[in-house]
Amino acid sequence: MTKENFGGSGETRSKKSSGGIVGVGYISIMLIFTVICLTIFAVLSFQAAYSNNRLSERGEQFTQQYYAADMQAKKILSELDFKSAQLTGGFDFFGEFAEAAREISGGTAEKTVRDGRECVQVDYSVDLNSRQKLSVSVLFQSAYNEDRYEILTWKTTTEETSGDSHQNVWDGGDID
């Protein structure tokens, strides 16, 4: 009994000394596990970088669209200011300018009274993209000085899409 035990432990010892503790297949299993882990990390890091890149591209696109619309709105404002200065001191400034402003801006122009002074309020918008636009509202008055116009609003607005988003559900009618 004792001899057998001794014999058994001697066999194990000789296995250890010959490198047999690392069995065939163990290295492969460890390596496959390592490669799988590394592949997962690599794919995840690439995916994260790609998502960030796309998000950043969208942001850049919006910035470019905003500044393009801003440029267009400023160009319209410069044309309106030019017209307002041209018509200042004329017989019917408000009527003539409102008509010209509608033509130039493609928006609306109404005669209004603000702080006891007569002026023309011009509202126009420039498209940023299919969903958003830059809305501008400017107050013009018949003056030669720096108070020719006052910008009331210059902001980005999002178009309402509630009409399109309604769910197409069965209304209880007959099914053909």
Added chain:
Amino acid sequence: MILLKTYRKSNNLLFAEMIIALLFFVISFTVIIRVFAGADGLERDERRREQAEILAQSAAEAYSVSGNAEWAVRQALGCEAAFADGRCELSLDEGLLPSEDGEITLVLTEKRSEPAVVGCYSELSMVFMKRGEEFYSLDCGAYIPKKGEAAHFD
């Protein structure tokens, strides 16, 4: 004797497995490193474009209130820009800071409308280039009305 033979066989097997495993590891590691490098490249590009966007926006905002490209560049970059025929080129380093021999070039082009009777409408175009390749651009405009009696039509 039989035991010794079995161990030798096992060692040979182990050796062969190690070589195959090493080969497999080298091949897969090459691919994995490429993926990591690609992710790093994307991240660097994105960071560079983001920095360029912030800088361009700062310059655009400064330009829209002043209509002065030199002043806008000074505010955004902190350096002097000498425009010749409405065009100026600035050399920037990787961190988009002014540098003598930077890898990045910022090309600024300014267009002014004529005649400026009641005010001046102008446009500034900013193009960021790395080794001759454009990676970010932004166009902006400014309208600066003339003050006082300068706007009087006679």
